[in-house]
Amino acid sequence: MIDLHAHILHDLDDGARSLKDALAMARAAVADGVTLMAATPHGRSVANAGFSRYSVALLRERLAELRAALVEAAIPLELVPGTEIYGEPGVVERLRAGDLLPYADTRAVLVEFPLAVTRAAAEQIVFALQLAGYRVVVAHPERYAFVQDDPNALIALAERGALAQLTASALIKGRPNGLAETLLCHRLVQLIASDAHGPHFGRLPNLGAARARAAELLGPALADAFTRDVPAAILSGAPAPIPPPEPVRRWRP
Ligand SMILES: [Fe+2]
Numbered sequence: 001m002i003d004l005h006a007h008i009l010h011d012l013d014d015g016a017r018s019l020k021d022a023l024a025m026a027r028a029a030v031a032d033g034v035t036l037m038a039a040t041p042h043g044r045s046v047a048n049a050g051f052s053r054y055s056v057a058l059l060r061e062r063l064a065e066l067r068a069a070l071v072e073a074a075i076p077l078e079l080v081p082g083t084e085i086y087g088e089p090g091v092v093e094r095l096r097a098g099d100l101l102p103y104a105d106t107r108a109v110l111v112e113f114p115l116a117v118t119r120a121a122a123e124q125i126v127f128a129l130q131l132a133g134y135r136v137v138v139a140h141p142e143r144y145a146f147v148q149d150d151p152n153a154l155i156a157l158a159e160r161g162a163l164a165q166l167t168a169s170a171l172i173k174g175r176p177n178g179l180a181e182t183l184l185c186h187r188l189v190q191l192i193a194s195d196a197h198g199p200h201f202g203r204l205p206n207l208g209a210a211r212a213r214a215a216e217l218l219g220p221a222l223a224d225a226f227t228r229d230v231p232a233a234i235l236s237g238a239p240a241p242i243p244p245p246e247p248v249r250r251w252r253p
Helices: 019-032 056-072 091-096 119-131 145-149 153-159 168-173 179-185 207-218 220-236
Strands: 002-006 036-039 078-081 084-086 108-112 135-139 163-167 191-193
Touching: 002 019, 002 163, 002 191, 002 220, 019 056, 019 207, 036 056, 056 078, 084 091, 091 119, 108 119, 119 135, 119 153, 135 153, 145 153, 145 179, 153 163, 163 168, 163 179, 163 220, 168 179, 168 191, 168 207, 179 207, 191 207, 191 220, 207 220
Parallel strands: 002 036, 036 078, 084 108, 108 135, 135 163, 163 191
Antiparallel strands: none
């Protein structure tokens, strides 16, 4: 599996606190069946200035430290850099300036929003990024009020080529026919990632359990698409190998 959202880099944001924590997360991910993980610390913004020390230089430093420690500990986890970008005005300019990073050497960007973001405001940021040539992956759509009110709001984004990333724990802990399952079963999301933060949050990598649940709901081929094939396509710049979304007919938030 490929996990495209994890706060595994240590002493950088609210993720891993130490190199030891980062190694514990890496061990858990490998035991779970993950071979490749994107390290996506919170990009610095006004909203998270209190807990993110992010800079691209510090990210690269932490990534190099962790890669060396993984080799030393013989943990077979490949890491690629990324950023969980806070979707706010000015983000295109900061990407262009190199203050925020897309995934590895791609034009794909992981973008989160404030939980109360309106649909119009989210679309405005996503479309601005797309016009600038970026492929947008929307982080944890299940947490946004406009998606909770109307899951079909994600269709317009999907039709414009944006992808949406469900969080593994939302699927594992969500109720049957709840929002996470509904988003997955209607392919209103196209990939699953852990958004792991580390032992101090009780949020270790857990993509395996989410893949198992997806396989129960939709069969192994789609479960693999959500946890391996779509993430691989994002990293290689290929189209997402998944059928288009299917509208939710009845939804009571
Ligand atoms: Fe995150």
